Amino acid sequence: MSDKLAPGLYIVATPIGNLSDLSPRAAATLAGVDLIAVEDSRVTAKLLRHIGVKRPMAPYHDHNADAVRPGLIARMASEAVALVSDAGTPLISDPGYKLVRGARAAGIAVTTIPGPCAAIAALTLAGLPTDRFAFLGFLPTKAKARETAIAEAATFRGSLVFYESGPRLAATLAALKAGLGDREAAVAREISKRFEETVTGSLAELVARYADAQPKGEIVIVVGPPSEAGPAAGTDVDAALAEALTRLPPAKAAGEVAKRLGADRKALYVRAMEMKG
Secondary structure (H helix, E strand, O other): OOOOOOOEEEEEOEOOOOHHHOOHHHHHHHHHOOEEEEOOHHHHHHHHHHOOOOOOEEEOOOOOHHHHHHHHHHHHOOOEEEEOOOOEOOOOOOOHHHHHHHHHHOOOOEEEEOOOOHHHHHHHHHOOOOOOEEEEEEOOOOHHHHHHHHHHHOOOOOEEEEEEOHHHHHHHHHHHHHHHOOOEEEEEEOOOOOOOEEEEEEHHHHHHHHOOOOOOOOEEEEEOOOOOOOOOOHHHHHHHHHHHHOOOOHHHHHHHHHHHHOOOHHHHHHHHHHHHO
């Protein structure tokens, strides 16, 4: 199990809850590398104890990534270095992509060992369309920036996936309801853990459910696509916007089209700015 690996970067997905979800290949990789780049050594140490392995660890996270990245890449030329996150697949809502980009630029071999991902797991639980979806990570904390991000997402005709924390859940659900309308949605938390729970319903129903509740654990929100029974298809909206923009500035064009087609004004403004740009 501890056969030494060839030098390079190994992207290793780790469990999002149940430690038994770690694949045999991932376990063998962690046992065989010279160094593991980790978010939190305490979390990874628990995983290593589970598989009966001890390996050197080095912190790699948002706060130190720029400083330690060159040293990690230099080591990859002669050593096998694994990258893990605290839970799930690295590079999803973390700075790992810059390490991969840097390794490739230096001619370092990069290998991925796929496995758990909370976003994908939540999609399988939500019962919402999965043929087309967008992952948006954590929405901004500040209300104005969050509103803008939701307005941009509103034009996407597929399911939307967000990460969230318990303390912010109620505010985020309310903001999604205001910016997207009353779409079908799901809140999945503690995926693959003992108290796993998925609650489905309209955004209005979820807003009411969590208004005075602050659930524990890591949370994924999945929001379904806009209803096919909506007032206008995306191509119709674009055509109407294009015509309005020949006469009006973006804000007024968006307002006119929103009123005429019954579409979301904020989302139309974002689209109008894209078309003008």
